Amino acid sequence: MAEAQKDQRETADKLIAVFQERDTDGWRRLIASSRLWPTLADGVFKRLDERVAAAPSGSDARAALRRFARRLRSVAEETRAHAATLAAFEGTPGGEWEALAVKRRRDLTAEFFEYLQTLAAAAGDDLARREELAAMGARLAALATATDKAEEDLAAQQAAAQELKSLLEVESMEEADKRLDDLAAQGRLNPALLLMMAKAHAAAKESSYTKEEAKDVMAHLYFKAKESFAAQQPPEVRIMKHLLSLDDPAQRRAALGEAFTPGAQVAIATQDYLTTTPEALLRAVEAVLGAYAGSRGGGTMLGQASALVDPQVITRLGELRDAIRRDFT
Secondary structure (H helix, E strand, O other): OHHHHHHHHHHHHHHHHHHHOOOHHHHHHHHHHOOOHHHHHHHHHHHHHHHHHHOOOOOHHHHHHHHHHHHHHHHHHHHHHHHHHHHHHHOOOHHHHHHHHHHOHHHOOHHHHHHHHHHHHHOOOOHHHHHHHHHHHHHHHHHHHHHHHHHHOHHHHHHHHHHHHHHHOOOOHHHHHHHHHHHHHOOOOOHHHHHHHHHHHHHHHHOOOOOHHHHHHHHHHHHHHHHHHHHOOOHHHHHHHHHHOOOOHHHHHHHHHHHOOOOOOEEOOOOEEOOOOHHHHHHHHHHHHHHHHHHOOOOOHHHHHHOOOOHHHHHHHHHHHHHHHHHOO
């Protein structure tokens, strides 16, 4: 027993020495990337407390150890919170992320996206995990930004609250669906209303006082609104997403030609038949590349998230831009 305790203290002392050689950014990287840290943390902090107690009272050494222990605990707790946020999203179906992003907006900080970067770097040769984290970072950054923009517009929020109130006052689901279709047709199904519905959906899901029928109604309205809003995306955005999903350059080249062939815009349950002009698609591609370039390297949330973007996506966007310029303009 005594020997085991001695070994634990020695292990803790070695880890403490490693932390003392690094700055706080190094601590974050070490803790985030270590699978063993959760099992070692208590021993490290216990050992730190022992060393603080053993240091001469009132000495500089004791004060320095106490500061070090306090800062390390703070970083460890911060990293634990980031891990909990990541676990919350990974444990939630993708269709529910908007509502969860509204609820956990304060957790989606630049530091959280830096944490995702650290995990991606620690994934090493696990390409699937790196891509998963990159996709998650990009989507969460977009959701957080959209939430912020919607909340900045007080008038839009007030109008959205009235729209939601009227939706919830209808007498049947069919009438609610028709009301949503009308809002979409009139261009009034906007981010502010989606944000309001996401909040209502999240609140209803977690409330033990809301009847199951009411929860089902709110969920139906929320997902119907999301579907209708997605259908309102400009054709250039939807075409660009499709082109980026094609791995074969020859397929992308053929799809480009189809996208620029004039015809009716048709959307059916399984596939969209959309067309645009080379100039319009080029503007959309350049806008995305410009936004990516403008956000890289910054300490902001978007700057951290941009570092997670799969380089292959940016490469494909550049190839699309060059192909449009070369062959279609």
